Amino acid sequence: MVFKKLLGAIGVGGPSVDTVLDPGPVLPGGPLTGRVHLRGGQADVTIEQITLDLVAHVEAESRDGEEHGTVVFDRVTVGGGFRLSEGTEQTVPFSLTLPWETPVTRLHGQPLGVILGVRTEVEMAGAKDKGDLDALDVGPLPVQEAVLEALGQLGFGFKSADLELGHIHGTGQRLPFYQEIELSPPAHHAHAVDEIEVTFLASSGGVEIVIEADKRGGPFSEGHDAVHRFAVSHQAVGHTDWIAEVDSWIKQIVAGHGSHGGFPGDPYSSSYGHTGHHDAHHSEFHHGAQHGDEHRRSGPSTGAVVAGVAAGVAVGVVGGMVAAEVVDEIGDAFEDEESESDDEG
Structure with missing residues (x-):
């Protein structure tokens, strides 16, 4: 049991997280709904906080040319403060309001090439998990x-x-x-x-x-x-x-x-x-x-x-x-940025 707790603390055999957004494009200023599914790992853990980050892949012009980066443009806590037992499952429903200026990603079903995502962060005692990233589709007002x-x-x-x-x-x-x-x-x-x-x-x-x-x-x-x-x-x-x-x-x-x-x-x-x-x-x-x-x-x-x-x-x-060809996995663009940051760090 002590070994299981140690593994859970360092992320091995820890709980798994899967965020599911309700289908269909959302609108700027409108509700974004879905559920965060958690499955307990090899040890009991306390889920202190579940947070959703709205992230965007953006460009900037500088003297060195065009650069790309990731911006978190909203952050909402949707749950937490409960015990997740070993091997059990728990679902946390959520509803949050998108900022009015949220960019449009699709028009009449056609992608515009704008990359937005919802990143789920689960905070446990002494550890954070940022592994779940889902594409966010936004239609026009x-x-x-x-x-x-x-x-x-x-x-x-x-x-x-x-x-x-x-x-x-x-x-x-x-x-x-x-x-x-x-x-x-x-x-x-x-x-x-x-x-x-x-x-x-x-x-x-x-x-x-x-x-x-x-x-x-x-x-x-x-x-x-x-x-x-x-x-x-x-x-x-x-x-x-x-x-x-x-x-x-x-x-x-x-x-x-x-x-x-x-x-x-x-x-x-x-x-x-x-x-x-x-x-x-x-x-x-x-x-x-x-x-x-x-x-x-x-x-x-x-x-x-x-x-x-x-x-x-x-x-x-x-x-x-x-x-034309659009990014198959929204995570690819964000992972490129994060891996560059890790290398520099």
Whole structure:
């Protein structure tokens, strides 16, 4: 019995953990439900705490080029304080609310190449187990889907999506990173714009929509980035002509006019405007990243790319997407980061 306890303390013959998320994509700001299954090992143990980490694989631009890292963007304790006897089983159900700014990983069933996961940590006396990692699928809010569908109807084509470490100045952004969805312009805008990058920053009141356009230079001017912010309420979904609305945004961007915004109850409506720089968040990377007014190009996440059809062909932004090879096991991307950290340590 003493030997069994020793083995359990060092992880050999200890309890096993399996987290099962309820099926179907979840929505930003919505509930994430599931169960943590535990099976007792070769000795009785006290489960002090069960914690779920929401983790994301993000990118950062630095002087040394593009870097990748892992960010924990939410952490919730879902159980603990019970005895798990040798060889017995116990299930801990959980329900937690996703942050409103949780990135979208799928549109109409097609993966975008954005990698999110739920990591389970079980804390016992003198030991922690971080072995269980599950893929997290997040669908779009109705406003997000409406805007992207309108862009597709207007002829924009999907290029890629990624998560960028940093903060968009002048917005109500809460997470230490933001999602960029890169789109190619239709032919009638191609003379003015190379591409646009769309970022959704959702809250309980509505969604801030930041659109950055890579504008082409003219005979007497250089190309530059133009950043505009718009805001809509969740209630506007069923009462808006989205094609006309989004078309007016694009025309403002192409013409160089300022952005408009502010939905009812938006605590950030007074701070809208051009977003000239991004405040960096450094702690998860070997090297920090600083985004300035210079032109930024962001590639797709490691091992995950979604290609789009030619501009103007898609019926919706997602309508013409062709899914390329996506990471088979979400753990691969995170394990690469952790193994690098271990090697350096």
